[in-house]
Amino acid sequence: MGDGGADGDGAAAAPTGSRRAVAVVIGVVFLDLLGFGVVIPILPFYVRSFGVSDVFIGLTAASYSLAQFLAAPTLGRISDERGRRPVIAFSVAMAGVAWIGFAFATEVGALAGTAAAVATLLLSRTLAGAAGGNISAAQAYIADVTPREKRAGALGLVGAAFSLGFVFGPALGGIAASEQVVSTARSVLPAFVPTTRFTLPSFLAAGLSFLAAAAALLVLKEPDRTRSTGGRSSLIDQFRTALADDDLRPLVASYFVTSVAFAGIQVMFIPFAADFYGYDATAAAVFLTYIGVLGTINQGVLVGRLEQALGAIKLAVIGGAGLATSLALLPFTPQIGAILPLPPGTGEGLLTGPILTGPTVALFGVGALLSFGNGALNVSLSTLVSDRASDETQGAAFGVTQGAGSLGRTVGPPVAASAYVLAYWSPFVAGAVLLVPVVYVLARGRTLGGRAATVDD
Incomplete structure (x- = not known):
């Protein structure tokens, strides 16, 4: 320096x-x-x-x-x-x-x-x-x-x-x-x-x-920074402090709910793809690689530029709405694909039938929206956490929100698996429904606490 x-x-x-x-x-x-x-x-x-x-x-x-x-x-x-x-x-x-x-x-x-x-x-x-x-x-x-x-x-x-x-x-x-x-x-x-x-x-x-x-x-x-001089606190104390903070409480809750919704879908996508698209492990890996590459582009290039143009709140709302929409559409991509104006195909798996079947195009299109929505929402939430925390408590703030995300990834998969057994579409639709209050809270600008602003500002 x-x-x-x-x-x-x-x-x-x-x-x-x-x-x-x-x-x-x-x-x-x-x-x-x-x-x-x-x-x-x-x-x-x-x-x-x-x-x-x-x-x-x-x-x-x-x-x-x-x-x-x-x-x-x-x-x-x-x-x-x-x-x-x-x-x-x-x-x-x-x-x-x-x-x-x-x-x-x-x-x-x-x-x-x-x-x-x-x-x-x-x-x-x-x-x-x-x-x-x-x-x-x-x-x-x-x-x-x-x-x-x-x-x-x-x-x-x-x-x-x-x-x-x-x-x-x-x-x-x-x-x-x-x-x-x-x-x-x-x-x-x-x-x-x-x-x-x-x-x-x-x-x-x-x-x-x-x-x-x-x-x-x-x-x-x-890094050259001001270090926290506060006393040691337990995990419960840190969560209690974060949940008592008007700025951080909605963000902690948003991390948890988003993680419950998305982690459950991560686990149950492969059974869904096998049951409705005939995908084997190799075909599923191709799709997951596609999602991973899109995620790299979205989070490494696109999201940062959009945040500068729109602001973290607006981008979080757009990302949350996109993720909720993609989760709601995902289980119905076979039906959506059947009405797309494409040459008729067999609807078989990616590696066992025509690649450009309507259902496959629908699946990859919804997957692209899912990747963008997830990346935009998560990066925007991270930015909001950083903005709301003081310079001395950045690590603790990120620790609590990431901890809430980890808890969501612990809860989501077994719940989604149980729901899938009852009705194959239910974990996807339930994930979309869970994201509705997250989008609403973000749209109302409640994550800004005393500096509240709406997406119209």
Whole structure:
């Protein structure tokens, strides 16, 4: 930082330094999420390899989100008090340890039985979820080094890093679990290293986490900011404080409701695509990759520019309305596609029938709206959180809102799965209905508390 004098070079260097700091944080988040994405393809098969119920697949998924919910506010507060850099570096290193433990579950099972193996999976996923709470510190770091008028674009890059991690992570995990790679690794690695289609993706995830930790320690610099001097508070205290704040209360609630709605759809889309489009795992992966690429473009490029033109409140309303509309339309895309003016097709799966069938075009069109709506709403909510929090409490504010999102991702999937059994369209429509009050509150400008404004301002 300069000395405050009229130094043209120093003034010019500050934006460059800020851009570099943002780039490093985005890189760390990307590596961290890439490691998380690597294990996604193997998780259900790993659990099933122990001969236990598929219920444990849901439990291992929920354990990550629940731990993230509990850890995000604490990590955010600690980053306010002790610094962003050490929190980010320590948490991603902890994720590396968790993925190593995940890899050794089979060996634990051979020594101590199936219960111990499953417990190892659950504990390692819980530890990884706690480490994943570092997103609050990363978002606070972005807020520290970015001018307020540029934060939507910078925070959108965090969302883009998420999207890229979920685009490339599963692909890397699938490659690492392939027979050819496993066979090659067995011929190269020492005999004492367990080499299976489950361990190699786990070791790859661990390596990416350790690489992210090294980048945070060696390249990332602690931002120049005013640190919080407040006393330590519990998770409940932090949520109570946030919910008592007229500015933050609607945002915390919005994060929770949005996460319940969207997480449930994430889980139930693949069964829907299999039941109504005949998609197998490969075809579903193509669609999810399409959504991930769109999410990267939306959050990394489009949303930031729209926020500057429209403002965070208007963009949040547009995003929420778009997401609600897409969720309501998604289960009815086969019927919508049947009336589109396209050449008649068979309506079979993406890889087993004509690509340009009406239902497929409808599905991809609604998917594009869903990707935009989700990106616009989430980035705008993050921007509003940053604007409403003081400079000393950015980490705690992001921690509470991200914790609310994690809690929503814990609640949403089992509720959506139960609803799908009763009526296939119900989780999608219920998700859309849940978003209506979020859009209404945002449209009324209630997230601005004492500085209330409506979207017409």
